[in-house]
Amino acid sequence: MTLNVYLSGEIHTDWRDEITAACADLDVTFAAPVTDHAASDDCAVAIMGAEPDKFWHDHKGAKLNAIRTRRGIDQADIVVVRFGDKYKQWNAAFDAGMAAALGKSLIVMHGPDHQHALKEVDAAALAVTETPEQVAQILTYVLTGTLPS
Amino acid sequence: MTLNVYLSGEIHTDWRDEITAACADLDVTFAAPVTDHAASDDCAVAIMGAEPDKFWHDHKGAKLNAIRTRRGIDQADIVVVRFGDKYKQWNAAFDAGMAAALGKSLIVMHGPDHQHALKEVDAAALAVTETPEQVAQILTYVLTGTLPS
Amino acid sequence: MTLNVYLSGEIHTDWRDEITAACADLDVTFAAPVTDHAASDDCAVAIMGAEPDKFWHDHKGAKLNAIRTRRGIDQADIVVVRFGDKYKQWNAAFDAGMAAALGKSLIVMHGPDHQHALKEVDAAALAVTETPEQVAQILTYVLTGTLPS
Amino acid sequence: MTLNVYLSGEIHTDWRDEITAACADLDVTFAAPVTDHAASDDCAVAIMGAEPDKFWHDHKGAKLNAIRTRRGIDQADIVVVRFGDKYKQWNAAFDAGMAAALGKSLIVMHGPDHQHALKEVDAAALAVTETPEQVAQILTYVLTGTLPS
Amino acid sequence: MTLNVYLSGEIHTDWRDEITAACADLDVTFAAPVTDHAASDDCAVAIMGAEPDKFWHDHKGAKLNAIRTRRGIDQADIVVVRFGDKYKQWNAAFDAGMAAALGKSLIVMHGPDHQHALKEVDAAALAVTETPEQVAQILTYVLTGTLPS
Amino acid sequence: MTLNVYLSGEIHTDWRDEITAACADLDVTFAAPVTDHAASDDCAVAIMGAEPDKFWHDHKGAKLNAIRTRRGIDQADIVVVRFGDKYKQWNAAFDAGMAAALGKSLIVMHGPDHQHALKEVDAAALAVTETPEQVAQILTYVLTGTLPS
Amino acid sequence: MTLNVYLSGEIHTDWRDEITAACADLDVTFAAPVTDHAASDDCAVAIMGAEPDKFWHDHKGAKLNAIRTRRGIDQADIVVVRFGDKYKQWNAAFDAGMAAALGKSLIVMHGPDHQHALKEVDAAALAVTETPEQVAQILTYVLTGTLPS
């Protein structure tokens, strides 16, 4: 059966492309949030009308994006959450919490600087990685039993 | 029936005490993580033995604390998550994600500076507040139907 | 064990009091939404601050009331939903849908004029009644096996 | 993966056709209740025999239609519920309540006149719209990340 | 904790009393359907009005009784289902199916004559008994670890 | 989407073939228990070895058949349960109870003689029928909205 | 709220008593399987009649004990599973698998000799311990936040 993977978190580097390219020969489908930052921020007001109050501007947008995000997590066998070097990234941790509560296999990706701050998230994960290459190797192993040579 | 409330998140101010004191006359029980920072960090190695590697030191501790945290969330009718001014607080967002996925009523508390960064968490909440007093007023209203005069 | 009953729907007559009084000798607890119409409409802005836009004024209020409503439905063995003669009462039908999806025993109360319009709601119910007295007789029968003499 | 959308509610205008046509190029399947009003009202007695009592005539029909309705909601990723200008439409609100309780992404469609009466339903939705075009734009965004130009 | 036991099935002998008396010293609560046959058959029409059609007379009654039955099964740790010597007793087998699907511990009680006909029900049970005394001994063992001397 | 239907109950007439033939043009898959009575009774001992005690002979067989039965019910959108004129058919009522507890749409088929004895099963059903033709008409209506002309 | 703990596994040493004694001042209830080995092996035949075939003797007993075991696990917040030095103890690992699948907090106790063989069980646990004292310290910390001095 096809392995469904949701790639959550940081949207400013091309880590999703690296994993996707490295898994081109596997029976995997990848889903992700909308990674166009401007579209993601303004989607709701663009479709349903402007909001003068920034809170409700953001609120409508976050709810609309949640339609895609929750479907991605619900349909996933594995949820990969990457924490980048910048920003608060609370939505990434929120997705990780949802994935854990729904019993999804969670893979976390982050650099060593964030180790202590992410200990609760890492503790809920089945693998803690640093690079897209490691995630691709894990997906390869899970599907084929083959380790990197 | 008693209202069960879990108070998640920031542990460096006395917001939990403020809410608890303000709800002294209500039929509410409050649960919370261990808020003694040092105990929380070192609980596992203190009981089950030292780990030379900081990652596993933290890992054991985060898992042990998860016994308490997950019970608190599971038993709660309402999960209140406070984001303070400092630190990454990814565990707070992670708890919020768990609470949302489990269908708990979520109340978020944070200052206006964090509004944009927390928009996904706020979008999953049934109330977004700024002060312990507001949370106490909400709990009072939910239980008694009475608004602040 | 105590029977938990949630009394949803119409808030302009004293039907809840009639049922409660008629069941005074039974081991039943009743829960209900906030029936003070003004408090229910304005609860959120009273606590968390005014909203100039009526949509968001109502939105905040409906979410805050949902904390109480969903807890009431979740904890109920039986959900009673009354449709009065006036207003759209979509929240009553919404509560009935939630109760049905959650597997709660649903009792509907309405006059004969609404029979055709409520056929989908009635079809999901275990009893369709017209008066508070009938609901009280049902609760009495469910708990004690005794029919009205 | 194909996006499954259930189109619930008002059956007297062609809003379903508008959405379907506007999404012709997307990987979406649409399901809906039987929109032939006469067939929907009389289906059960036509197949299983007449009922002299109107209540049971309607009851049998509502149950038979529930086979289709509940399957549509159960299989949906997104449930769209439209409230038209006329009639009580309690079945639409009932469907919205079921969708919310089952954790489906809920999109509500209605005109501004119904805003206050539908506030509890809107509060459970991830998007509140007024037109079929907006729903089609939302489905397009959810699947492709593309906003209307 | 108190052990909750639902006693389903045959209502023409005093087997429930025998079990209850034999377990008088245990921390057990027993629930059961209404065992007054006439009340059980006519409960709905007595409260909600007569039905000229026998099918609907029975239908209303069966639904009203289901409020009590399903609560009894939902709250039970153990569901005991007794099949007597007479009648079809399909409601007993129906209750057993519900109990099995809900993951309740199922104890079946019947004479050897019914062994082949009840093999599917027995196969879902954790104990197959013939007498109230055996059921009481099982409940005693489950709670105290003590076997009959 | 394909409609999955499980045909439970009586195995001595060709009612399953009638339904299947009448639905040949629909997007339906049918599943059923093993209807070869001898194979069904002796399957377990034929594969896993004889049992001198009839109870265990039947027990092993009923469990083996449960692998097929429970899969059929779990995967079904609709469970049709037919009660014939003869035998106890407790397994049919047991399947109906499982289907009801799992939230499956239940269609019951039986003659008028069994009306009173099956009232609890009928009360859990969304349609009560007498003939395979009626079931086929229901499946046609559910999938296409078309009524018999 | 009272913490419910199920103590599964090895029954030949007094580890349960040690934990219970060390937690005498805490708000904890402990449940456990029947630890009288002979009673546990023969319970079913003592109550429901002898079985000449050892497989069915054991089968009946294991099922009867499952009534107690599954209730204990279902009601537990925490499941502690101890693996002793002797025997296969597959029932202990089976209980651990059930606890993990049900989302219970799992604490494993075993000596260092079993580390490699138990790695899959340990990987599902929130704490891996060696002594009853450590388990008691964990329960104390979870309830009170206090570490051993």
Added chain:
Amino acid sequence: MTLNVYLSGEIHTDWRDEITAACADLDVTFAAPVTDHAASDDCAVAIMGAEPDKFWHDHKGAKLNAIRTRRGIDQADIVVVRFGDKYKQWNAAFDAGMAAALGKSLIVMHGPDHQHALKEVDAAALAVTETPEQVAQILTYVLTGTLPS
């Protein structure tokens, strides 16, 4: 529909190949853990970096393998667990416990020597077998209703 079977347990004989070959003509898919013992033990350190402490070496590996194992069990209609003659095989019993708690149909395979030690696992199974041929015959019967001639 394709029957999904997960083959858990002993990895030192070719029992999986025997079953797969014997079912070549059936609509079955088989999943299994990684059966390359060395790869299974070292997968995590090969991908994510060495661990000097054997406990964490094993821990990381067991978690990584759990991604595959839990997906296999979650997607299975039937879980077959084989206990071989050697080793503790606690992971096999753990998988059986998970399968039982998740409501999967469980088939156990082991020799007569292990009968008493596996009685709790056998009691949760729908079939207890000794050979791959018997398992293949069961899968054939479940799918086709055909018994070995």
